[in-house]
Amino acid sequence: MLHTFVAYVEDLPGVLTRVASLFRRLNININSLTVGRSERPGQSRLTLVCEASAEAGHRIRASLFKLENVVDVDDIAQAPSVTRELALIKVAASPKNRAQIFDLVEVFRARIVDLTSESLMIEMTGVESKIEGLIEVLREDDGRILEICRSGKMTMRRGHHVSSVLKAMGAVDEAPGNAVPVAVGDVAANEPE
Amino acid sequence: MGTKESTQASNAHLTTPTRLTGAEILWATLVGEGVTDVFGYPGGAILPAYDALRKFPIHHVLVRHEQGAAHMADGYARASGKVGVAIATSGPGATNLVTGIATAMLDSIPMVCITGNVPSKVLGTDAFQEVDITGITLPVTKHNFLVSKTEELAGALRQAFQIAQSGRPGPVLVDITKDAQQGTAIFDFEAAKPQPYRPHPMLRVEEAGLLHAAELIRNAKQPVILAGHGVMESGAMEQVRTLAERAQIPVALTLLGLGGFPASHPLNLGMMGMHGEAWVNHAIQEADLLIACGMRFDDRVTGNLATYATKAKKIHIEVDPAEVNKNVKVDVALVGDLRAVLEDLLPRIPGRDGSAWLKTIDASKGAVAVRDIKNLPDSGHLYAAHVVHDLWRATGGNAVVATDVGQHQMWEAQYFHHDQPRSLVTSGGLGTMGFALPAAIGAKIACPEKEVWVIAGDGGFQMTAAELSTIVQEKIKINIAIINNGYLGMVRQWQEFFYERNYAASGMVSPDFVKLADAHGIPGLTVRTRAEVDDAVQQARKADGPFLLNFMVEKEDSVYPMIPAGNSLHEMIRRPGKNPLVESPED
Numbered sequence: 001m002l003h004t005f006v007a008y009v010e011d012l013p014g015v016l017t018r019v020a021s022l023f024r025r026l027n028i029n030i031n032s033l034t035v036g037r038s039e040r041p042g043q044s045r046l047t048l049v050c051e052a053s054a055e056a057g058h059r060i061r062a063s064l065f066k067l068e069n070v071v072d073v074d075d076i077a078q079a080p081s082v083t084r085e086l087a088l089i090k091v092a093a094s095p096k097n098r099a100q101i102f103d104l105v106e107v108f109r110a111r112i113v114d115l116t117s118e119s120l121m122i123e124m125t126g127v128e129s130k131i132e133g134l135i136e137v138l139r140e141d142d143g144r145i146l147e148i149c150r151s152g153k154m155t156m157r158r159g160h161h162v163s164s165v166l167k168a169m170g171a172v173d174e175a176p177g178n179a180v181p182v183a184v185g186d187v188a189a190n191e192p193e
Numbered sequence: 194m195g196t197k198e199s200t201q202a203s204n205a206h207l208t209t210p211t212r213l214t215g216a217e218i219l220w221a222t223l224v225g226e227g228v229t230d231v232f233g234y235p236g237g238a239i240l241p242a243y244d245a246l247r248k249f250p251i252h253h254v255l256v257r258h259e260q261g262a263a264h265m266a267d268g269y270a271r272a273s274g275k276v277g278v279a280i281a282t283s284g285p286g287a288t289n290l291v292t293g294i295a296t297a298m299l300d301s302i303p304m305v306c307i308t309g310n311v312p313s314k315v316l317g318t319d320a321f322q323e324v325d326i327t328g329i330t331l332p333v334t335k336h337n338f339l340v341s342k343t344e345e346l347a348g349a350l351r352q353a354f355q356i357a358q359s360g361r362p363g364p365v366l367v368d369i370t371k372d373a374q375q376g377t378a379i380f381d382f383e384a385a386k387p388q389p390y391r392p393h394p395m396l397r398v399e400e401a402g403l404l405h406a407a408e409l410i411r412n413a414k415q416p417v418i419l420a421g422h423g424v425m426e427s428g429a430m431e432q433v434r435t436l437a438e439r440a441q442i443p444v445a446l447t448l449l450g451l452g453g454f455p456a457s458h459p460l461n462l463g464m465m466g467m468h469g470e471a472w473v474n475h476a477i478q479e480a481d482l483l484i485a486c487g488m489r490f491d492d493r494v495t496g497n498l499a500t501y502a503t504k505a506k507k508i509h510i511e512v513d514p515a516e517v518n519k520n521v522k523v524d525v526a527l528v529g530d531l532r533a534v535l536e537d538l539l540p541r542i543p544g545r546d547g548s549a550w551l552k553t554i555d556a557s558k559g560a561v562a563v564r565d566i567k568n569l570p571d572s573g574h575l576y577a578a579h580v581v582h583d584l585w586r587a588t589g590g591n592a593v594v595a596t597d598v599g600q601h602q603m604w605e606a607q608y609f610h611h612d613q614p615r616s617l618v619t620s621g622g623l624g625t626m627g628f629a630l631p632a633a634i635g636a637k638i639a640c641p642e643k644e645v646w647v648i649a650g651d652g653g654f655q656m657t658a659a660e661l662s663t664i665v666q667e668k669i670k671i672n673i674a675i676i677n678n679g680y681l682g683m684v685r686q687w688q689e690f691f692y693e694r695n696y697a698a699s700g701m702v703s704p705d706f707v708k709l710a711d712a713h714g715i716p717g718l719t720v721r722t723r724a725e726v727d728d729a730v731q732q733a734r735k736a737d738g739p740f741l742l743n744f745m746v747e748k749e750d751s752v753y754p755m756i757p758a759g760n761s762l763h764e765m766i767r768r769p770g771k772n773p774l775v776e777s778p779e780d
Contacts, residue, residue, distance in 0.1 A: 014327065021331055062395050062515035068336040068356060
C-alpha cells in the first residue's frame with residue numbers, strides 16, 4: 001500500500017541522507033519527497049510517499065523516530081488529509097496554437113506563468129490525478145511537452161490535529177475543544193478541488 | 194603513558210569555563226564523562242589530540258590495528274556496562290574501525306568512536322587520508338557527528354555519550370576535523386550538557402497491557418521466559434529472576450542473554466535457537482506462553498517463523514519499538530525499559546505451581562543427555578567440548594570469557610555455564626571473527642580484578658593476532674585458549690551438512706601458535722589429549738603474565754544439535770549415536 005509519512009526534522013546538514021538511507025536500507029523506493037521550512041524554527045517538514053506493506057508502516061515510523069535528528073513523525077495512512085502537488089510544465093507553443101493550450105489550462109484551472117514566441121510555461125497545483133490528467137492531454141501532441149518539473153506530494157491532516165509528541169514537548173497548548181479531525185462527508189475526506 | 198602533569202588543573206576545567214584548544218576540550222570532556230581508558234592509534238589528522246593527551250588523566254591503550262581498538266572499546270563496555278571509547282585517525286584509521294562499530298551496533302553496545310579528519314577547508318577534496326567516515330558509518334552507528342568548529346566539540350561529545358547509553362544503546366562516532374582540534378574555544382562543561390534525553394515517542398506500557406500480560410501468565414500451563422541481552426542492558430537480572438521464581442517459569446536464553454540468568458539456577462533451560470539443546474527448543478515449540486524479555490526474535494533464535502511456537506501466546510517486553518512485531522507477531526507488547534516494565538508487572542503476578550510443565554521438560558532431557566559429547570567415551574582424543582567443559586570447571590565459572598565466532602563459540606555457549614552477567618563477551622549479531630582477543634583486552638582493562646580468558650578458533654585468532662603485542666605492552670594477564678582444528682570449523686560443518694563435504698577453502702594452515710606467542714614473550718603450551726587439559730589450564734592460570742594454550746582438537750567434529758538455517762526449531766540435526774568423528778592423522 002501507499003504510505004505517506006510527514007516528519008519534522010532538524011534543519012542540519014546530512015539529515016535528509018539519514019532519512020533517505022533508512023528507506024534505501026529497507027529496499028523501499030521513495031515515490032516522492034518534499035522538504036521545506038516549517039512553522040517551527042530550526043525544523044524542516046517533509047512529506048515522504050512510498051510503497052510498502054501495510055505492516056511496514058509501524059516499523060518505518062518507529063525507525064524514523066530512532067534517527068536522532070527526527071523530531072516528529074506522523075503516518076498519515078488513511079487519515080483525512082489534504083494532499084497537493086505543484087507542477088511546472090513547459091510546452092512548445094507557437095502563436096498559432098496557443099489558444100488551444102489556453103483553453104486546456106482554463107479547463108484544468110492551471111495558470112500560464114511564462115510566455116515566449118516558441119513556448120509557454122504552465123503552473124498547476126492540485127492532486128496527483130489532476131496533474132496527470134493535464135499532462136496526458138498535453139501529450140496528445142507529440143513533442144509538445146518540453147519539460148516537466150513536479151514537487152512531489154505535500155500532505156497535511158485535516159482538522160485540528162496536533163501530534164502527541166508536540167504535546168509532550170509542551171510546544172502547544174491543549175485547549176479544550178481541540179477535537180480529533182472530522183471528515184466532512186466523502187468530498188472532504190478525499191481530495192476536493 | 195607518560196606523566197600526568199597538571200591533572201588537578203585539567204579537572205578544574207570541568208568547573209570553571211576556560212579557553213582551551215579543541216584537542217584539550219576533547220580529553221577534558223572525556224574526563225568529565227568519566228572516561229578513564231581509551232583504545233586508539235595515532236595518525237596525522239588526530240595528532241593534535243594526541244599531543245594534548247598527556248595533560249589528562251586518561252590511560253591510552255595503543256592497539257595494533259584500529260579494528261582492535263573498536264573491539265577493545267566494545268569488550269570494555271560489555272564487561273563493565275560503561276561506555277567504551279575508541280580513537281583513530283582519518284582515512285584508513287577510520288575505515289578500520291568500521292567492522293568494530295558494526296559489531297557494536299548489531300549487539301547494542303554503548304561506545305563512542307572518535308576520528309580525526311582533514312582540515313575543514315579541504316573536506317570533500319579527496320585530500321590525503323580523507324574519507325567520508327560519517328557517510329560510511331551512517332548505517333552502522335546509532336548516530337554520528339562531523340565537528341568542524343572547536344566551539345561545537347564539547348556539545349557533540351556530550352551528546353554522543355548520552356545517545357550511546359540511552360534507550361537501546363549503540364555506537365556513536367564523532368569525526369573531528371584537524372582545525373577543530375587546533376582551534377580554541379571557551380570550554381564550559383556544564384553549558385555543553387545536552388538536552389534531557391527524549392525517550393522514543395512510541396514507548397508504550399499501558400495498564401491494559403500489563404493486566405493482559407499478568408492474566409496470560411496466571412493462566413498459562415506451559416510458559417517459557419525468553420531472556421536476551423536486554424536483561425543485562427536494562428539491569429533487570431533480579432526482576433527476571435523474581436518473575437521466574439515466583440511463577441515457576443523456566444528461562445531460555447539467547448546467546449547474548451547468557452549470564453543474565455544464572456546457568457546453575459534450576460529454572461535455567463540454557464541457550465535457545467540454532468545450537469540450543471533439544472529440550473530448550475522443544476519447550477519453546479510446546480509452550481503455550483512465551484514471555485520475551487529484552488530479545489529481538491533473531492532468525493538464529495526462531496528458525497522458520499511460520500512454524501515458530503505456534504501454540505504460544507506471546508508477550509514482548511522490549512525497549513525498541515521498531516523490534517515489536519518485526520519477526521514474530523505478539524499478543525501483548527510492553528514497549529519500554531525491561532526493568533521498569535517488570536517492576537510494574539511483578540506485583541500483579543501471584544505465586545504459581547509450575548511443577549507439571551517443569552517435569553515434562555525435565556523428562557525430555559533424558560534421551561539427549563546420553564548423546565551429549567561429555568558422555569562420549571574418552572578415546573584419548575581431544576574434543577573442543579571437553580576443553581570448554583574442563584575450563585569452566587577449573588575456573589569455577591568465574592572467569593570473563595571472550596569468544597570469536599563459530600564452532601568454538603557455540604561450544605562455549607553450551608559448555609561454559611555463565612552464572613554472572615557480563616561474563617560472556619561475544620559477537621552475536623554481526624558474528625565478527627577476530628573479536629575475541631581485542632575484546633578480551635578491553636574486558637581486562639575494564640575489570641582488572643577478573644580472570645579473563647580468550648576462547649578463539651585457529652581461523653579467527655589469526656585475524657587479530659597482532660594484538661598479542663598490545664597485551665605485552667599493557668602488561669596485562671589474559672589467558673588464551675585456541676581451539677585448533679585446522680579448519681574454519683563452522684564453515685567446514687556447513688560444507689559437511691549442506692554442500693556434500695566439499696571443503697572449499699575451509700582447511701587452514703596456521704603458524705605454531707606457541708612459537709608465535711613466544712615471539713611476543715608470552716609463554717604457551719600445546720595440548721593434545723584430554724588428560725593434559727587440567728594441568729595446562731592450571732599452569733596458565735598460575736602464570737604471572739599472559740599465557741597461550743593451543744588445543745589440538747578433533748578436526749571434523751561438529752556442533753550438535755543444529756537447526757539448519759530456515760528450518761523449524763524441532764527439525765534438528767542431532768549428534769549421531771555412534772562416534773562418527775574422523776580421526777586426524779596427527780592424533
